[in-house]
Amino acid sequence: MCKRVAILGSTGSIGRQTLSVIAAHPDLFKAVLLTANSSVDLLAEQAAAFGVRAAVICRSELEGRLQTLLAGTSVKALSGMDAVCEQVAAEDVDIVVTSTVGFSGLRPTLAAIRAGKTIALANKETLVAAGSLVMKLAAEKGVGILPVDSEHSAIFQCLQAAGDNRVSKIHLTASGGPFRTWPREQIAATTKDMALKHPSWNMGNKITIDSATMMNKGFEVIEARWLFDTPPSKINVVVYPESVIHSMVEFEDGAVIAQMGMPDMREPIQLALSYPQRLPLDNKKIDFAALGSLNFFEPSYENFPCLGLAFKALEKGGNIPCAMNAANEVAVAAYLKDKIGFYDISDVISRTMDAVTFIADPSEEDIFQTNDLAAEISARMI
Ligand code: MG
Numbered sequence: 093m094c095k096r097v098a099i100l101g102s103t104g105s106i107g108r109q110t111l112s113v114i115a116a117h118p119d120l121f122k123a124v125l126l127t128a129n130s131s132v133d134l135l136a137e138q139a140a141a142f143g144v145r146a147a148v149i150c151r152s153e154l155e156g157r158l159q160t161l162l163a164g165t166s167v168k169a170l171s172g173m174d175a176v177c178e179q180v181a182a183e184d185v186d187i188v189v190t191s192t193v194g195f196s197g198l199r200p201t202l203a204a205i206r207a208g209k210t211i212a213l214a215n216k217e218t219l220v221a222a223g224s225l226v227m228k229l230a231a232e233k234g235v236g237i238l239p240v241d242s243e244h245s246a247i248f249q250c251l252q253a254a255g256d257n258r259v260s261k262i263h264l265t266a267s268g269g270p271f272r273t274w275p276r277e278q279i280a281a282t283t284k285d286m287a288l289k290h291p292s293w294n295m296g297n298k299i300t301i302d303s304a305t306m307m308n309k310g311f312e313v314i315e316a317r318w319l320f321d322t323p324p325s326k327i328n329v330v331v332y333p334e335s336v337i338h339s340m341v342e343f344e345d346g347a348v349i350a351q352m353g354m355p356d357m358r359e360p361i362q363l364a365l366s367y368p369q370r371l372p373l374d375n376k377k378i379d380f381a382a383l384g385s386l387n388f389f390e391p392s393y394e395n396f397p398c399l400g401l402a403f404k405a406l407e408k409g410g411n412i413p414c415a416m417n418a419a420n421e422v423a424v425a426a427y428l429k430d431k432i433g434f435y436d437i438s439d440v441i442s443r444t445m446d447a448v449t450f451i452a453d454p455s456e457e458d459i460f461q462t463n464d465l466a467a468e469i470s471a472r473m474i
Contacts, residue, residue, distance in 0.1 A: 136161035181207030245360035246338030310402020
């Protein structure tokens with residue numbers, strides 16, 4: 093039976109790799125819906141090549157262009173976030189890959205969960221901003237959330253070996269980003285061009301900056317907290333630059349199960365689509381002798397304050413992680429325009445977290461309001 097796939101954010105790095113997985117297994121997967129924020133030309137090209145039912149461009153002013161590009165094909169060309177939310181709930185969608193960037197992924201993800209669709213979660217900001225809400229709704233609807241993030245896919249795989257046994261620790265591996273070994277003063281003087289050179293993963297701009305600040309790892313701590321219902325005290329971040337171990341789970345007897353593979357996002361994407369089955373993949377396999385040794389380090393909370401901010405946000409709970417995420421989006425966008433420096437990012441986030449009104453048990457509306465308010469506060473600060 094063919095699994096029918098919707099991809100939110102098909103023109104980004106994860107979206108494109110999802111399409112390559114689908115193309116490699118046309119008998120098993122069929123893309124039925126693609127959405128993109130603004131890359132209208134690529135969206136039209138993908139939609140036509142994969143013969144999807146519908147393509148949605150989020151920026152409504154681009155709908156005319158999408159229609160022109162798709163004229164003469166059978167693809168329905170639509171625009172706007174309402175259309176994304178409506179289409180994702182359509183009857184012919186079995187699984188939704190949420191590979192959009194940032195908070196904007198939350199609304200369509202909630203819509204998909206409400207419609208009972210399985211989620212292949214790549215948009216970690218969804219769980220950072222609204223983890224409690226999302227997990228509760230998914231449980232209510234009996235919807236499975238399969239992690240696409242490499243670390244969480246790894247933990248998910250390691251947990252298959254857990255049975256009924258208690259996990260004593262999750263070891264979340266971090267590459268450490270491009271500034272792992274640099275002194276703080278040198279990091280402070282870096283520009284976006286240096287931050288955009290990630291040593292092991294080739295990703296979109298926003299997540300690459302998040303990796304350089306280690307905010308990405310902070311997000312992943314929060315993501316793990318919700319996906320695996322694990323208290324933050326049981327989540328240990330360990331820097332491991334080789335990025336071949338994707339994460340590990342430790343049991344009470346000290347046994348540690350690790351999941352390994354060469355860094356290639358098609359592996360966790362494909363597993364999320366084919367789960368519980370594993371399919372062949374034309375990726376590079378591990379050559380252990382060539383790898384030689386594995387090197388682990390303590391992360392520097394001093395040089396990468398965003399990581400500590402994420403633990404602080406989790407500890408405070410409520411709407412604070414949502415505020416942290418909003419501030420980060422605004423600060424990273426400003427950093428990418430050379431408006432602020434590297435450590436201004438964590439300063440803006442920290443001060444925004446302190447400035448928003450705390451809501452202990454935020455509703456969906458509270459989350460959207462907190463996001464807007466926190467974005468406004470940080471923009472003013474910048
Ligand atoms: Mg990751």
